[in-house]
Amino acid sequence: MKYQSLLTLLLAFVCLSVFGQQKIVVEKAGQGGKKTLDFSKVRADIAQNPDPIPGLNDDMKFNQIISMEILSLEGSMIVEAYLNSTNGVFGYSGEMIRVGWKNAPQMEETDHIKFVAHLPNADALMYTETPDMGKIAMKMGSGMSMVSANFDRWNGSQIFWNGVRKTGNSRRWPHEQGLLLEEYKITDEGKTYTCWMHDWGVKADHPLAKNYIATAFGVGYLYNEKNKQLYYLHEINDGINGIAVLNIIPLDASAPKGSYLSRVPFSGKGYKPIGEYLAKEMGISNANLDQNVATEKQKAAEEENPELRRIKMQQAEKMGRISENLKENNGQFLESSDLADLAKAYTNPENQVSMWQIMDLQFQARNEEIQEELSDSNLEPEQRKKLNKQKACLANQQRVLETFRTREKNIKKKYEKGDPDDKMPDEIQTLYQQYASESAKACPE
Structure with a gap:
């Protein structure tokens, strides 16, 4: 049976083309007055005290924002996804869909979206508000959300880890004293993909789902069931298109609830289940x-x-x-x-x-x-x-x-x-x- 690989899914957000070539340009993190995450604390933060998985009418708790640049021949767009690295939930605001994805085709329905949260089991929670219906919350179970189609393979199989190989090249991010990233390559259906990852080593006590990836955009945290190690996936590209991290922003526990940098930027309370x-x-x-x-x-x-x-x-x-x-x-x-x-x-x-x-x-x-x-x-x-x-x-x-x-x-x-x-x-x-x-x-x- 011929399966679409993890990387094909991860690059589904990019309009693939066979002409021309663009390279990923990773800007230095911390621009615009936003501080970067202290990576020395990331591994401990993932390993300890996982937050509960939210339900439809719960607070959406996160501890990081991953800011990404998605590049293709058609242009580039900046996507910012909220991430809870303790339990694998990620989400994004309706405003991000309308503004961050300015080069992507828009539908009238996106005007009503307030927030979308994706859960580790591939379910998604979506919140909308319209003059006719008011504030509505709904779930999109496995098979309905944007990450579901290949979820079992990229979240539950070893296709990626069975095929990926380390090249021996390395670099630092976001600066010369920053995190060590190592280069990996994988070939799928005749196309070679390059990945830059950091290996945090053995982590058998992780609270996350097996073979877990933190965001559907292709960057975040992966767990390799084969060697029980946790990885940070920073960048994927195929030589023409790609996704790369621009910044990782820690959320502020003291920020007012609902604000951009709050640990609870959105709450499902007050939304009527559909x-x-x-x-x-x-x-x-x-x-x-x-x-x-x-x-x-x-x-x-x-x-x-x-x-x-x-x-x-x-x-x-x-x-x-x-x-x-x-x-x-x-x-x-x-x-x-x-x-x-x-x-x-x-x-x-x-x-x-x-x-x-x-x-x-x-x-x-x-x-x-x-x-x-x-x-x-x-x-x-x-x-x-x-x-x-x-x-x-x-x-x-x-x-x-x-x-x-x-x-x-x-x-x-x-x-x-x-x-x-x-x-x-x-x-x-x-x-x-x-x-x-x-x-x-x-x-x-």
Whole structure:
């Protein structure tokens, strides 16, 4: 199985291009009146007294800001991420998205984002505020947040450590008496990446997640499960694009809560969980699902043709099963305010199989209706010709459906072993689009 590596994910924030070349320029830290972190205290700070992982309505506690420069052929941008090096939580403000990422494409939705926090298990907590909804908090569980797609591999596997090699080159940062950085290289899918890291040595008592990296931007603190050592990852580049630390700023315990340099720059208190906000709408949605299934079953029961009655009742039963899954996931969402719970029914393998079966049953039902109409001896020749054309069309559509249903099974089989690959959803989505196109072509005018 072909996996996308850690470094491919880390550079996902950079618009990659094969033309030209830019080098990372690391400025001296401490500019703008902000002091740099005393690195002699960093290792001890990571090892001791981890803060609890925050929930939706908790304070977001951090002890550092990592200021980074992301470079590509399209330009550069400065990103500042809050980091709690004791528990692996990192976050950034909505203002940073709008201002720091000024060269990146912006969406209207980002105007409403106040803060985003990423947890060590790849969940994300997002806080928004709009005139219509007010202050809303939501979770984006694994599979929904920007770091989730490859989280298991960059946070839980040894792909990076199995492939990376030390070159023997070294340098100091941020000045000649600063931290010793050593050069490492790793090759992935024909491209070589250069990393500059500092090895803090054996640290078996770390409170962080195994194979942990502190930020999704590619710089921060990594733990190597192979040799039980902690590393500071300062810079990654591929010769054209890259990410490098400009500064590490310690947060001030005495700064006012909510200020830029406070240990609690943001609090989730006062934000309504989105599940609570949408409870009424979800109740209406569940009632509509029940009503739709009841209507389909009633129609099936009233069907005079025994074969059509059997087919339509099967359809209604499968729709009912999908509806039950939807209602179950809606209930989980109301409890958790986790968008991943809301999305589960739409990625549920049972629901996907049922949808293919429902489409097949729809073809069967229409075919039975055509057969019934064709049995009329008084049918006009032109109408008979039209119905026979529809029957041939249905046969073609059923063949297309079976072909694509088999392709979907093969895609899922390809990814069923090992870590799930983020390319599978893309392949499935492309498959559905191709199916819609090919199904339409099965019935030419």
